[in-house]
Amino acid sequence: MGFTTAAFIRRNTPELRKKLEELGYKNYGNPFQITDESKLITTIDGEYVPYNVPLDDSFIDCGTNEELFLAIVALRDDTNENQWFTNGEEWAYHPKTECCSPCNTVYRTLAFDSIPKDTNMGNYHKATVEELIEHFKGKE
Numbered sequence: 001m002g003f004t005t006a007a008f009i010r011r012n013t014p015e016l017r018k019k020l021e022e023l024g025y026k027n028y029g030n031p032f033q034i035t036d037e038s039k040l041i042t043t044i045d046g047e048y049v050p051y052n053v054p055l056d057d058s059f060i061d062c063g064t065n066e067e068l069f070l071a072i073v074a075l076r077d078d079t080n081e082n083q084w085f086t087n088g089e090e091w092a093y094h095p096k097t098e099c100c101s102p103c104n105t106v107y108r109t110l111a112f113d114s115i116p117k118d119t120n121m122g123n124y125h126k127a128t129v130e131e132l133i134e135h136f137k138g139k140e
Contacts, residue, residue: 001078005129007060008042009069012050016041016066020048023074023082043073060129068136072129080109084127084135090116091135092124 003025009016017027020043028047042049042059062069074082081096092110110121118124127135 002076003043003046003073004077005060005072005075006042006044006058007062007069007072008040008055009062009066010039010064011066011069012039012041016069017048017050019070020073023070025073041069060133065136065139067139068132071127071132071136075126075129080126084132085110085124086127086131086135087118087123087125090118090124091127092116 020041021027025043025046025048028049029051040052042053042055044059060072062072071084076083080094083094085092085094090112092112094109095111110124
């Protein structure tokens with residue numbers, strides 16, 4: 001149980017690595033291997049690798065889209081925290097909460113950018129990888 005989706009981004013900054021740690025990822029590997037040529041961060045099984053590693057088709061390529069990368073690598077099967085939800089039209093984010101951590105409820109915990117037209121939380125589901133890619137494409 002835990003993180004579900006392996007991904008990589010063609011960007012590697014201390015700020016991005018910090019965001020991964022805030023999501024619960026652990027740094028894997030030797031920090032001395034991080035060089036100016038290390039342009040990738042790869043995530044797998046709750047760890048992130050901040051240098052270039054061999055990749056295959058099982059990793060989602062997020063290009064340089066940080067929002068997409070963070071949305072995909074936040075996907076977990078044991079909590080709703082840091083997850084995006086959608087009803088197919090409207091989008092909401094489930095922030096990390098202290099009240100029920102790890103939080104598995106959706107009701108009264110979703111954050112919308114604006115007042116939603118659909119207020120029935122039963123119509124919302126955790127966004128899939130495909131939905132996240134579609135939602136965040138072009139937002140690089």
